[in-house]
Amino acid sequence: MPRPFDVTTETSAGVSDVVAAFSAQEYWLARLAAYGGDSMTLDSLVVDDDGGIVVRTTQDLRQEMLPGAIGRLLPGDTAITRTESWRPATDGQVHGEFTIAARGVPSSGAGTMVLQPVPAGSRLRVWGSLEVRIPIMGGRIERYVADLIAREVPQMQQFTASWIAGEA
Template identity: 30%
Template sequence: MSRRIEFTANYSLPAEVVHRTLTAPAFWNDRVAKGADSGVTLTRLESGPGTIDVAVNQVVDTSALPSIVTKLIKGDLAILRSENWSPVAGGSAAGSFAVDTTGIPVTVRGTYTLTDVDGGSTLTGAGEVDVNVKLIGGTIEGMVVDQVRKIFETDQEAVEEWAAANA
């Protein structure tokens, strides 16, 4: 069984600026450099005019995870996060995201829509979280949904800061 995830991020910037940031290789290189001490690495970065296909890997320190999760982990726990964005057209852009893990069978798949609104833009995302573990998978899915939402909140802050510093 999977669990639905939905989120919204409201930006003070137009969709074109948010999109330009999210498709800038320098933005992703900076994000990875800031997380390098936490085991973050860039595993894929392909970009073209208004597009990007990027994947970031992070080995997770499992000591802070709930025991219900750590008991299930086999080997190292690593998270591979990927994003794809298409060009802006008519004030909006579409993208997709995915999260896969090693050590525990978690997958997250979804789509983004970035649109202009008065005074800025809105990024909406929707997808599915699936934890393939009998009996307690649903409990872990709820934890994953919470963590994915926190990642998107952090992304929003990073986009706003990077865009302001690199305008």
């Protein structure tokens, strides 16, 4: 059964500054280096004339990167591909969708994102669900990944604000 998640975080960076960062290859390379080292790659970054952004990354999930039982359960060539699509809205918000696909593991995830202005900067809300179709262990892996998302979304938005400020 798919596991839902819902994460909201705020940073001091404004919506237009965050979108400008999301449009920059330098930002993505710095973010991937900070959160995945050499295990993450930027596969593509497309910025449309109308302000739409599509970014795709891949992370190699070597067994030693995962908790004990989960790492032993997955094949050695497991990789996660994430695709984020962002589009501006007329109300100052930016809306997005994401997908997560895994190679080597029968799993998937998808969801929605909204970046909106708040008096002190911006608020990002990310919600969706993920499903790992492995008998007995699937629920445990889903729980691990949902917890990871809940920790990483605020960290990555703080990284974004620091990168914008020239501190990252």
